[in-house]
Amino acid sequence: MFLKKITLLHNKTTSKMDYPFSIPSIQSMTEVDLTERVTFFVGENGSGKSTLLEGIADLCGFNSAGGGRNNTYNVDAAESALSEHLRLSWMPKVTNGFFLRAESFYHFASHIDELGPSVLKSYGGKSLHEQSHGESFLSLFLNRFTGKAIYLLDEPEAALSPQRQLTFLRIMHDLVRDEDCQFIIATHSPIILGYPNATILSFDEGEIKETQYEMTEHYQITKYFLDHREKFLKDILED
Template identity: 65%
Template sequence: MFLKTVKLKDGFVPNTAIYPFSIPALAQLKELSFDHAVTFFVGENGSGKSTLLEGMADRIGFNPAGGSKQNFQAYDVHAAESALGEYLRLSWMPRVTEGFFLRAETFYQFASHIDEVDMTGYRDYGGKSLHAQSHGESFFSLFQHRFKGNSIYLLDEPEAALSPNRQLAFLRLMHDLLKDGNVQFIIATHSPILLGYPNSQIYHFDESGIESIAYSDTEHYQVTSYFLQHRERMLEQLFIDEDDE
């Protein structure tokens, strides 16, 4: 692993009335340790996981709208500045400069930027414009051709464009990279498939803070597992009319 810890800067006291410290998990951030090559951030929408990931990307030097440190530092995206980065302190051993930040929400703008600046014939994206590929194909082309060893990858909801089969293929791609190169992944996700990657670390974000959690204790696993085993019962409960109760 390259990145060892992330925490708020020494002596900084967050103002919980102002974003992003109005998010309870971030207001209570002390220090997160990264002890595994793959770490997942999970939690409800608005729990702070993507905000922290974006702040970390900003501190590393990646564009908070998505991209690498060297090539994609300047393109126009609404809210492309991190609200958290300036308050974070990252500890490294050793520090790494190679990698990528994927932000699913702004991937379209990233792809448009590549069309403007790429001079290699889209070498890192499967040989053609990301806009000339389906949404899922463009994501997977990035993973397959752009991701290399000796790098750190921060991914915000990479499953957004991937079918279940593509998610499994992505797990294999991760596994091959981790086996052959010195690579670290930190991933914010809602996918129970991705969360199943073996020997990974899972941090759960909620109003009580951030804590390490086992895969089988995640809501993503429990809800999905229950639905698959008890689909009819769950749908009946979900659709029941209040007047029928």
Template identity: 65%
Template sequence: MFLKKVSLLHDQIPVGEQYPFSIPAIRNLDSIHFKKPICFFVGENGTGKSTLLEGIAANIGFNPAGGSRNNMYDVYASESDLGNYLRLSWLPKISNGFFFRAETFYHFASYLDEVDVTGFKDYGGKSLHQQSHGESFLSLFSNRFYGKAIYLLDEPEAALSPARQLTFLRVIHDLTKQKDVQMIIATHSPILLGFPNAQIFSFDEDEIREVSYEMTDHYSITKYFLQNREKMLEELFKEDD
């Protein structure tokens, strides 16, 4: 691992409730200690997991719209200023890596079409726009990601079927065998969260806390639905008296 800790510089935050400090989990953050090469951020929509991931990416110097330090393109309103109020503790410090954002991936693919002169060597040998959405995601993960780097991924499961999510788990497994890759992943997928020996931080309940896989809502809700589908749907669709 390279990134050991992320701390919020409370004494430098402007007075008031400006975004993103209006998000409880962000406002209440002191520090996060990374102990495993694979770490997941999990929580309900709007709890700040993607915001913190973006802030880490910006602090490292990755394009907050998605990409590496060398990918220069803009997406309107793609970032907050959280990265300016974070302190990242490294051992050793590295700058190699990539910030993947599912919501801006189309813009990244279009940017590559404009600047790539290698025949898309690091992206499966053809334009990401010439592949299906899910195929293009896996082409990026399988070809662009390699050793001595840190990878930040925001909802990589967005275009992946359950079977392709399992394929992605194998990609993660193969990367971690190199012992010089660190990944921090914001996800809603109970499949991805099941990666063995990963560290999981929940952003629910207005704070960031480390939890086990079985303690996540994503696991418990999915398990209950699969085991009690008819009962759960009956309750969900029941008309109010």
């Protein structure tokens, strides 16, 4: 464990009408304690999980469009609106790590190509653009991710088939167990959420609170659909 606590600094200049404090979960946030090597952020789109993750990434010194501390490139609307209001508590602080932002990964891959073959070696030696989306994600996880680091991942399942999500779980497990890594992941995937002994923080219902795997909508809706597919589809598709 490296990052132990995330604190939101409220002050007189913050307005509940302005983004990101207009998001209920951010508005009500005070402190978030991190107690496990793997922490998941879950919630509906717009619930604030990616906003908080981007703020953490910015304070870690990672490019808020995706990358590590040494990746300097620009993507429109990639700046964090929250980081100046956050305080991170470390024990000890680490500088190694990476922020994966699935929606801007194309731009990151282009940035790596521009840096040339010597840098590509750290990503498997092959352009990320010359691989499928899923292959490029796995190349990143297998080659760029190393020990004593913190990894912030925003919807890593976006490019991964169910089988490759399972592969990712094994990669993450090895990094946590053998190489002293910490992960904070915003996800909608019930497969990835199933990682054992992780903390799951829900951003729904206007607050950030811990929940159990079986209590997440991701698990409940998926399970109900698989168990009652015909009834489920009839209920939502028929007038």
